[in-house]
Amino acid sequence: MSRPTRKIAGAEVSAMGVGAMSFAEFYGPTTEENSWAVLDAAMELGVTHIDTSNVYGMGRSEEAIGAYLRRNGAAREVFHIATKAGISKDAAGNRCFDNSPEHLEAELDRSLSRMGIEAVDLFYVHRREEARPIEEVTATLVALRDKGKIKGFGFSEIAPASLRRAAAVAPVAAVQSEYSLATRAPELGLVQECARQGTALVAFSPLGRAFLTDRPIEAERVPTLAWMKSNPRFLSPNYEANIAATDRFRALAADMGEPAAALAVAWLLAQGSQILPIPGTRSVAHFRECVRGTELALSTEDLARIEEALPVGWAHGDRYSVGQYVGPERYC
Template sequence: MLQRLINSRAVNAVGLGCMNLSHAYGHPPSEKDASRLLLQALEVGVDHFDTAALYGFGANEKLLGKVLKPYRQQIFLASKCGMRGVDGKRVIDGRPQTLRATIEQSLTSLQTDVLDLYYLHRWDKSVPIEESVGELSRMVDEGKIKAIGLSEVSASTLRKAHQEHPIAALQTEYSLWTRNAEISVLDTCKELGCAFVAFSPLGRGFLTGKVADASTLVDGDIRKGMPRFQHDNVQQNQRLLAVLNEMASQLHCTAGQVSLAWLLHQGKHVLPIPGTTNVAHLQENMAASLIRLSAAQLQELNSAFAPQNISGDRYPPATQAEIDTEDY
């Protein structure tokens, strides 16, 4: 399998984002089914697992700890702090004392002594980035984490943090229909030697062609409140799928595989972490690293999915205000 580096460690280029096993997209699978999927992920070659304190308000970390503990030395395990569930609500809190409490809980839940990578899930804008990263650097010194990551931050914030302590990875949304990373942060990661971990690389399911508009989604699915999944925007965006589907037909693969292959062609430091609850989709995702796209095919996709052709913001205003990424 194609491999990429995070903090000088080689992992398979396509990892597994574990959020939807416990969180965000409506009714998560049962613990039995989620556990089965994690074990099957190991079987098909996944060795990079990504979770967070927020996911399932702690349930996701506990799930991974229970299932993956026997395989701990074989996998690259990443989690996140700075955003968690408090009294049933999502809270962003980057104060050092909060990050300290979160790492202790994460290590307990994940049944490990050290994490390979620990992200600041969101930059708490009331706390200087240097202060939050400074606390994470002390965790590195103490052997609780091996490397520091950031999520949903701009190139300028990445540079500030990197001066405080080397940042091994930056994670943000990146896909054919979310190209904000190309404004600056993708190149900044390459310059600084940071891995770029792309979450929602399949456009939260949209690029697979299997997700319609918000009205078809179940209660509790966060996409119901996202502008791009509202009916008028979906109608506009679905027209872009024709190019993707035609290319998939030519290559004898799925639209999702073309989308992941496109990402893998955007730089050797790019590692997508698609999430799924479906074993067949898991196998498809892992096989995407075998697909090679020509320069002409890449250009065709770039043109079809140019930012000006995408209808609707990726987040509603309140959520957009919480993040620090550049925007078109």
């Protein structure tokens, strides 16, 4: 069946993409073969947008994608591939951000080599380097496009004001931001600015890091996951409160006869034609649940029932810890 689409810099892509952070064991152990199975399912189901980064598993996600492309000759023509750069380490080994032309191009070249492709369809600055004007960084991205190494560019986790500044230099294809029923800050300016600029809003963690699914991460697994174990929403008593809150959403999805993940994806797609969710998963069955969300046409009544189950502001705990908030731009 044909699926709804979104536009990124003129390219027509599936309205839902694949978040490939899961290919690098962010949410638990996986194998390259398991990642290929998800990509096989994407090919079968018409999901064409693939999102990765140079830092996902320090290249492991890109390597899995590259191996898949080499094994499947037709895949490169099907997939619209996005990757990112800009996160680095200083001389002491501490995390920092580098948006210099030299760093971005060198990292892009490594990404292209890992994936075995000549150009990437979409290239993001993963995190802004605060001291470097975004206008200067945008000019760097335009130069990379002019060299033929990227077809479009964007930024991850920037504020609406920064998008306006960048777009004044050149059109910005996409902005990536966390957006879901659990994280609705983008509605305070970013959703609107992306619509004004003709910029795709690529929504990562659209399932609220599994809270908005039928199988949320179990409490006993949280301490084994490096990122989750320090995230406020997964710490007690917030974790228990968030499970209780999302039980209402799971009950609603069951009453509607749909997987909770499908309902979460469908809700996001209903928020604007510029919005493109990219759920990540290690499970083909779960991936199919997410794709089901692209097939749902939610009525006004459906949307009201979802809002009643999870009214804006329901989540307990901030979306990031203090350390996790280093890099993303806050604007509200």
